[in-house]
Every structure is written in C-alpha cells, then in structure tokens.
Amino acid sequence: MKLRMKFKKGRPVMFISHLDMIRTFERSFRRADLPLAFTQGFNPRPRISFTPALSVGITSSSEYMDVEFEETISPDDAVARLNAVLPEGIQIIKAGTADEKIPLSTVNCATYIVKTALEMENPSELEKGINNLLNRKEIIIEKSTKSGVKSVNIAPFIYNMKLLSNTNGTADICMEVSIGQQGSVSPKLIILELEKVLAKKLEIVSIHREEIFYRNENNKILPL
Amino acid sequence: MTIEKQLEKLLPQVSKPTRYMGNEYNSIKKDKDNIKVHVALAFPDVYEVGMSHLGIKILYHLLNQYPDIYAERVFAPWVDFEDLMRKEGIPLFSLESKTAVAEFDFLGFTLQYEMSYTNILNMLELSGIPIFSNERREGHPFIIAGGPCTYNPEPLSDIVDFFVIGEAEEVIVEIMDLYKSFKERGESRQRFLEEVAGISGVYVPSLYNVTYNDDGTIKSILPKQADIPRRIQKRLIKDLDNVYYPTNFVVPYMDIVHDRAVLEIFRGCTRGCRFCQAGMIYRPVREKSVVRLEKLAKDIIASTGYGELSLASLSTSDYSELKQLTEILTDEFRQSRVSLSLPSLRIDAFSLELAKKVQEIKKSGLTFAPEAGTQRLRDVINKGVTVQDLLTSVKDAFSSGWKTVKLYFMIGLPTETYEDVEGIANLAFAVVDVYKKVHGNTKGLKVNVSTSTFVPKPFTPFQWESQITLSEIEERQKFLRSLFRKNKNISYSWHDGKLSFLEAVFSRGDRRLGQVLKIAHDKGCKFDGWNDMFSFEKWMSAFNESGVCPEFYAYRKRSKDELCPWDIIDPGIDKKFLLRELEKSQKAEITPDCRIRCHACGASKLKAGGCCETKNEI
C-alpha cells in the first residue's frame, strides 16, 4: 500500500542534501520497524519518491513523499512510529492515502518566505521595488550551464511577491515561484535582482519553503 | 557571538557543511554544567574518514555511559573551512556542544596512520593549545593518544602528554577515575602525569630520558624517577565476549567512507604474515560468541536503521563459526533487507560459497592479496597462498559470474628481485588466461593490479630491515607499468613511493622527529595522505632545516642488538620470536598458522584467548 506523507525540514538539518535525506528516511523507516517495499533486482531500493529536491541551506514546512509498504499501515500509526525515531529537525506533519491525489511529479509551484536584513529609511521603497520587479515582463539573467552561459527570462517564473513585514531592519518577503521541470527560479536569484532594482544590499538571513502545490490558471491543488 | 551562531553564517560558504553540524541521530547531548570530565575524542582527518573508524566510536559511547563524563567528537576541518575559521577567529570546536577544544579536560587523538601526524599539530594550533607538551600549563587539556601507531609512540613524544597503549576499553575508565579524584584534590598537572604513569598501559614520555650513541642510535630510554615503569605493557581485553560494545552508533547524514553498521567479531590474527604489524600486536586471538554477536547485530540495526552490516576483524574467514554466524544473520535480516558484508575474506572455496550466498561482493569485484609475485617471496613473508590456490579460486569465481578481480601486491619486500616483480605481472596474466579458458575470450574482464611499497614496521620480524630507496621504488613501478602496458584487461595502480618513504621514517622514528613535524607543519603540511595536499618538497626542506636525516630511519638496516625507540613498549610478543621468524624468512621457511601449532611467540603469557604455548617447536 502507498502512503503520502508531508514533512518538515528544520534548521538543525538545513544543510543536509536531498541524497542525505533519502538515506535518512530509509534508515528511519527501518528503526521504526515499518515494512518498506523494495524494488526488485540485484540492488533493491526502497520505493519512496519525493517532491523536487530542496536546495541545501533552505528550511521547509512542506515536503512530500510517497512511500510504499509491504503491509497495510494506518497513517496515524506510521506518523507516530516514524516521528519517534526521526532525527531532530525532521518531522512528519501528516500522512494519508495517495489515491485520487495529484501525482507528486506534477507539483509546479512553491511559496517561499525570505528573511532579509537591510538598512532602509523608507519602507515603502522596498515595496515599490518588489512591485516593480513583479510587473516586469522580462527579467533576463545569465545562467551558466554545461554548454556555456545562457540568457534566461525569469519573469514568467515569478507568480507573486509581497512584503509581509518590515521592521527593525529585517524584512520578510513572500514569493510564489515556479519549480520543477517546466522552469524554476531560486529565491536567491530574485533577491539579487531586487538588489539591482533598489540599488541596495539585501542580506539573506534565511529562506523557508512554506508550501508547494500544483497551480494552473485558476486553481491551487495541495498534494495532501 | 557563540560558535553556533557564527556557524550559521559560515557553513553556507563551505563544501560539505554536514561535516561540522553534528546533531546526527544517536549523537549525545549532555548538560555541560552537570559533568565532571569533558573529553574531546579527536580523529586527525576529515569527518567522513574519522567517522569510518571503529575505535573512536566505541570510546565515544563507552565514555558517555557515565553520567559525569561527556565525550564529544572533533575532526580536522577541511582546508576551506579552516581558512574561514582562521579568518573569523573561530577555534577548533566539538561537534556536539560546539565547545572550544581548549576548554576540555582531555583531547584524545586516534592514531591510525603516520601520515595524519601533521594534522594533529594543525588541530592543536587551531585550538590555541601549545604544540609541545612542555609548553602546556595548568588548565590546558591533557593531550592523549591511542591506536595502532602508538606502538611506536616516540615521534610524537614531545607533543602528546601521554599515550594509551593497546585496547582502551578498561584503561580509559581507570584514567577517568583517577582524573576525577585528581580534580577533587586540586593537584598540579605534573602530579597527575606522575600518577597516571602508574596505570598499566599508560606511557608518559616526559617522564623518560633518552640518550643517544655517537652514531645516532639510541643508547637508553630510562624513567627519570624510580616509581615509573621501565617498560609499558600493552593493555588487552581478556574477555572479549563480555567487553562493552555499543549498539547505538551515531548515524551520519553524509555519505562517509564506510557507511554501514560494524560488528567486530574477533581481535588478533593467527596467520603470522611477517610484514604485518596488526597480526603481531593484537595477539592473541579472542573471538566473540555467536550468541553475543547475534544479539548485538539485532540491537545495532534496531537502533541505527542501517541497511548494511559489516563483520569486522583482521581476517573474517578465520572466525571459527563463520558459517553459522552468517546463516543466522542472513535469516534474521532477510525481511528488513539488511545486507551483510564480509571484508577481509581470504578467497578460497569456502569463502566463495559464502560470498555467493551473501551476494555482496559482486558489486565491487573480488579482492585477492597474494602480496608477492613468486612462491619464494611469499614464503619469505609467510603469506601462505599458492598460485594453485589463487587460480582455482579465480576460476571458480569466473565460472560463477564474477568479472572484476582486484590483486594487491607489495613491492620492495626483503630479498625482492626483479624476478619477483615480474612474477606480479605473470600472476596477473595467469588470471587473464583463466578467464579465457572459462569464457573463451576476455570480454568484460577487469583485473585491477595495485602495488603498495613495503614499509618495515615495529614489532614485526622485518623491523630490522631497510626500505628500498625511492628511486628503486620508482624503477620497479616503471618496470611493472611497462609489463602491463600491452594488456587492455589489466589496469595497474601504485601507491606514491614518496608517501611510503615518509611512512617508513615515522613508523620507526624516534623523538627527534617532533622538531621535523613542527617545521613541516609551519611550512603548511597537512592532510599528507591526500594526494592533492601532499608536498614532498616541503617535507624534504623540513628535514633539511631540522638537520634530521630521513634516510637514517628508512634505509638503515638495524643490527639485532640495537635499542629501538619502541622497545619501551611491551606488546606481549617476544623479541626472540621475531628474531626466529626473521631467520626463517631468510631461509624462505614458512611458519604455519598458530591455530595448528603454537610457535611460542610470547603472547600466551597474556593469559587470554586459546593460546597453548607448548614450546615443542624450538
């Protein structure tokens, strides 16, 4: 049977890579004595699939995985047993059946909260900068790829951006951006562009992924 | 700002930040205010290497069993992070509580290989602790060291406060107990060193005077006070079956060198290969029982969740109940998909059967270690393998589907001639021929031949021998390269001769090398075991400046009555035995496995294991 699980990746584990995360889960399932299903063949792998990898250094309260078990397990039981043996900083938030839910591979949008530090006398300046960036049709950046440097327009990948708070020299900026195969842009890059617009230095204090989901013209569908 | 806070800023800038994070599952957190002894267990290499060694893990969990002791881990920062630490003024810190190492009571290093010594100096410097022991004052941590290299402690004698010789599980607790009472009494650093020297297995080098002969050899190593032991007996766990063994191993996030659960099945080795130090110093053989191992294995997997369990020993095939043990464990873990790995297998029919069942070796290919190219030389070193053994096993392996074979050899063994070197190539060619016979062609076959260079080691029958010169090492490697050039199934790799030369210097070196280490460190030598970091030129200029001649240690054939720096240590085996073995080697006479017949090596006086010295041989 297959279960979908939503989990968080907190500060104590923010520097571990996607591969580290996979290994950590495989071992945690064994510690929890939950019977993972494995692939056939000479080098069996556990049947777990994840949403797109989170960059190292970013925390998240919204990661998902589909896990196949050899036996029927109640979602609540799985959550309780797993949480008892997970390392500090990783926690299962909820679990449920994956039936009739969107496939994890279709997830194409994420919201991030970026905490930045800046010296700015007039907060409305920041807000203006954000809106300026959001309303542009074209934001061309240079991306280095295997076949050399390429120019990419990241404007279509930025769906939304707003200033959540701006006090005591720190500003929280919320951004909704495209992720996955059809194109993605990292919050770090957006902040770089914002610096250009403001002609000011914005120091990133932390980046947190709030939610990931499937988004089309008029809909937002959560994986669980 | 606390170190923890600074790290949040700096870690995004370094490669592999997980090395410095700590916080792994099963790592231990304690309140520093409620402890009496704070111990930093250090490994002088990066995290992924240090976390792959068993000794430091055993000590970590053993010490942390005591509520009033807090043991934490410390590894060498990689160069990118070291640069940042120096720039930001961050001292070397422990992984668990991110406490500066200088604030600990003890800083204990595990010495696994000589080429990590400069990292010890660098770590002391990063901690702000004086490098030489005579510059340390009250309040500095005691610098201690253990591990296989301490069987010749002398090169580090001016740096380390005291060494722990042999198996540490019991003696480390005795040292902690003494320290607790010392702290309560509030006595001086010097007084503690004098008292700790009274614990069996502890060597406090500053309490000994070394004098030299005119030719540079050692005249005497004598205690400065009457109540200090003249020789330090190695510590040994008599009842290995009941000794402490952890089950709650720390589970790293990053992919470390040996990323698996480790179950130690026995200590010691009965084979008696004459070049092998481990085979001599860990005598006698002591096994753990199948019942105990089964219980440990279950508990380890339950508490770590590892998907692979490795059976550790010097020679896995020699465990007396290996068949039974592997059957029990494969049955036990079939359901939870835990695979077994059996390193250091001797490849014979029995082991091959086992390997097939366990199925683990197929991934990486089979490894054979004939060590020398001709039967004569294998007899000299007492490596009891014949060409016939090897080829039969290889044939069997090829028939069962293996396509990759690794062959390990040493060059520069005592009495080696070019005929022996050529024998290495001939053996590899013979392996290719066997494949041809089995499959009709050589499609898919890979034979990886690798050679290291013989390093004479203390407490082996070859401890009096010389190493071949650097140019000779390179000649013999060149010769082998030319022999293998035409064969596309064979790939040949070799260990850097310059490293082997330095290993030969330090493994049989004396106290005078401390100055060389200091100069090499000042010149920036560190991570010498890492190809891209090693600078032979710096090392050579360090020797030059110190006036210490490295050839004196590597190339000099020692006379039988010379006092060796390591003679201060009593490893259990007798010099008489080593000399007998040396004589036999010169006649290419072999000494069979001592389970078949005891050779009176001296280890029976340690009264452990199943030794039965019958004296009937001499």
Ligand code: SF4
């Ligand atoms: S005393 Fe005899 S049986 Fe024991 S280790 Fe030495 S040679 Fe082997």
